[in-house]
Amino acid sequence: MAKINRRYKRKRSSFPFFLIVTLLLAGAGGYVFLTYFEGEKPHITSHDIPPYMGNKTPVSFTVTDKKSGLRSIKIVATQNGKEKQVFAKEFPRQGKDSTTGTFHEDIQLKLSAKALGLKEGEAVLQIEATDYSFRGLLKGNSSIISHTFTIDTKPPRISIIHSEKYIEPGGAGIVIYRVDDHVKHGVIINDTYHPGFPLIDGSDSKYIAYIALPYTALEISKSVIIAEDAAGNRTVKPFAPVMKKAKQKKDRINVGDGFLSRKIPEFEEHYPEMQGELVQKYLYANRKVRTMNNQKIHDLCKNPEQNRFWSGKFIRMAGSSKAGFADHRTYYYKGEAIDKQVHLGMDIASTRHAGIKAAGTGKVIFSDYLGIYGNMVMIDHGQGVVSLYSHLSQINVAQGDSVNKGDIIGNTGTSGMAGGDHLHFSMLVNGIFVTPKEWWDQHWIDVTIAGPIADAKF
Numbered sequence: 001m002a003k004i005n006r007r008y009k010r011k012r013s014s015f016p017f018f019l020i021v022t023l024l025l026a027g028a029g030g031y032v033f034l035t036y037f038e039g040e041k042p043h044i045t046s047h048d049i050p051p052y053m054g055n056k057t058p059v060s061f062t063v064t065d066k067k068s069g070l071r072s073i074k075i076v077a078t079q080n081g082k083e084k085q086v087f088a089k090e091f092p093r094q095g096k097d098s099t100t101g102t103f104h105e106d107i108q109l110k111l112s113a114k115a116l117g118l119k120e121g122e123a124v125l126q127i128e129a130t131d132y133s134f135r136g137l138l139k140g141n142s143s144i145i146s147h148t149f150t151i152d153t154k155p156p157r158i159s160i161i162h163s164e165k166y167i168e169p170g171g172a173g174i175v176i177y178r179v180d181d182h183v184k185h186g187v188i189i190n191d192t193y194h195p196g197f198p199l200i201d202g203s204d205s206k207y208i209a210y211i212a213l214p215y216t217a218l219e220i221s222k223s224v225i226i227a228e229d230a231a232g233n234r235t236v237k238p239f240a241p242v243m244k245k246a247k248q249k250k251d252r253i254n255v256g257d258g259f260l261s262r263k264i265p266e267f268e269e270h271y272p273e274m275q276g277e278l279v280q281k282y283l284y285a286n287r288k289v290r291t292m293n294n295q296k297i298h299d300l301c302k303n304p305e306q307n308r309f310w311s312g313k314f315i316r317m318a319g320s321s322k323a324g325f326a327d328h329r330t331y332y333y334k335g336e337a338i339d340k341q342v343h344l345g346m347d348i349a350s351t352r353h354a355g356i357k358a359a360g361t362g363k364v365i366f367s368d369y370l371g372i373y374g375n376m377v378m379i380d381h382g383q384g385v386v387s388l389y390s391h392l393s394q395i396n397v398a399q400g401d402s403v404n405k406g407d408i409i410g411n412t413g414t415s416g417m418a419g420g421d422h423l424h425f426s427m428l429v430n431g432i433f434v435t436p437k438e439w440w441d442q443h444w445i446d447v448t449i450a451g452p453i454a455d456a457k458f
Contacts, residue, residue: 038067041141042129053113053123053149054231060108061127068132069094069101071140075109077116079123079151084116086125093132101132113151123149155235156181156227161206162452163239168246170215170326172427172434174449175239176208176456177225185227187211190220194430197306197383199456206456210384212429215326215342219243251327251343255282259419266415270369279333285372285417286331286339293371294344300366300378301386301431310360310381313442315405317357317423319350325435344433345388345426352421353394353411358403359387359425359439367399373424374416377409388426391418 042065049059063073075087087109091101113123125147133140157180164173175187176199186195187209196207213220225237260278267285268274274281323343331339362381370376373390377397380386393413397403412423427436438444 037134039133039135039141040065040067040131041143042070042131044127044129044143044145046127046145046147049125049147050230050232051148051150052152052229052231053111053118053125054151054153054229054233055112055114056232056234057111057113057149058108058232059111059125060106063105063107063127063129064103065101065129065131066103068140069103070105071101071130071132073105073107073130074128075107076126076128077111077118077123078126079118079121084118086111086116113153118151120151120153123151125149150231152229152231153233154181155233156185156229158185158225158227158235158237160225160237160239161456164211164241164448166244167211167213167220167241168244169213169217170246170433170435171244172210172212172429172438172448173241174208174210174452175225176206176452177237178206179225179227179235180205181229182227183230185225188222188224188226189213190217190222192430192432194384195304197308199453208383208453208456210429212432212434213243214432215246215344217243246326249324249327251323251329253329253331255279255331255333255338263417267371270371279338282333283339286341289371290341293373296370297378297388297428298431301380301384301428304384304386304430305363305380305382308382308385309362310385310405312360312405313445314359314387314427314436314439315357316359316436316440317348317350317354317425319348319354319423321346322349322422323347325433325437345390345424346436347422347424349420349422350412353413354423355408356389356392356410356412356423358405358407358409360385361405362387362403364397364399364401364403364409367395367397367401369415372417374418375410375413376416379403379409384430386428388424388428390424390426391416391422393421 042063045062047060050057070091072090077084077086128142128144130142131140135141159178162176167173179185186193189211194209194211196209199206199208220241220243223239223241228234260282264278264281271289274284325346327343329341329343330337358379360381362379365380366378375392375395376390377395378386378388391413392410394411397409412421414421425436427434427439
């Protein structure tokens with residue numbers, strides 16, 4: 001009886017061992033299966049793929065596989081049953097066990113329908129990614145996505161209706177043109193892009209671009225109309241305006257201790273980083289703050305209203321001219337030249353705290369304090385044309401307000417870098433300061449803008 005019990009105990013004690021071994025083998029098998037035979041497919045993400053393909057069409061994809069890693073990526077274009085290879089890449093095995101591939105790949109391409117031999121019409125772009133899984137008889141998991149393109153290799157057509165013949169540094173003008181099949185178009189003068197806008201509200205064929213030449217321009221090195229369609233096809237049409245020379249005016253500004261004592265506390269309040277004696281703080285404001293202010297003004301002009309709000313000449317405030325546009329100023333302190341700057345507007349003095357009228361109809365895009373300009377208002381008149389009013393003692397409008405020509409928007413004053421009560425008035429075209437004298441002149445408006453627009457509408 002004792003022998004039987006011992007035999008039974010031996011059989012009973014061996015059972016847990018076999019169970020443990022079995023479980024270990026099952027676990028190992030499960031690990032191997034889940035690791036080497038994983039079933040998660042690669043993930044393909046396309047980024048803003050356009051519906052058209054031209055000869056310089058950008059496309060980008062991100063392909064990831066977090067398990068066994070990428071084995072290969074292949075991109076083909078298919079049209080009328082014929083395949084054209086666009087991209088192919090094999091990824092070597094890597095990792096400690098040399099069984100995995102790359103886990104992440106960014107692909108950026110520029111597709112050329114011409115280089116691929118694709119014709120006008122429809123084509124399909126197919127992206128296939130495979131991983132290093134042992135599934136599918138060691139072929140791995142695969143993912144495929146497709147994008148359908150319309151092949152378009154014909155560039156937009158541009159016809160010039162009117163282009164500016166003469167322009168001077170600090171001057172403005174217009175270009176009127178017709179363009180078809182486009183997503184972006186405008187005019188480039190030297191290095192500045194001037195966007196085009198519908199000549200007539202709701203029109204989709206004739207466009208106008210307001211152009212300007214900076215007061216610093218020495219020549220016109222480039223003057224073209226450009227148009228680009230959804231497929232990336234681009235047309236460049238040159239025109240040839242003649243640059244007239246502008247006379248450079250010079251002015252002398254004397255900076256005294258009384259002026260500094262009155263003005264520097266105002267700037268210290270807004271720019272506490274100013275350091276040094278009064279004259280050093282003045283130079284910081286006249287240089288650094290001026291540069292920051294002008295950049296802010298330029299940025300405010302970047303997104304103009306699409307429609308034109310203004311008509312006729314712009315209103316000039318009554319009063320005497322104290323300083324002109326593009327005056328080259330030399331600043332003197334105790335008889336010594338300490339700085340040089342250029343005045344980018346017209347200064348007009350009238351009675352103290354005189355009412356300021358909106359020079360034209362538009363929408364207020366700035367109504368606040370801005371450094372050397374003091375209390376300032378900017379009005380967007382549409383299609384890139386902006387007026388600016390500064391040194392105000394009082395502002396009567398807020399950003400976003402619509403104003404009519406002649407509305408009182410504030411009062412003259414001495415805020416900012418102003419020595420006496422006056423209005424500093426500026427005109428800008430696409431962020432470029434231009435002479436206000438042209439915009440105050442009805443004859444210039446008629447000849448340069450109104451006349452060509454009226455002719456182009458027929």
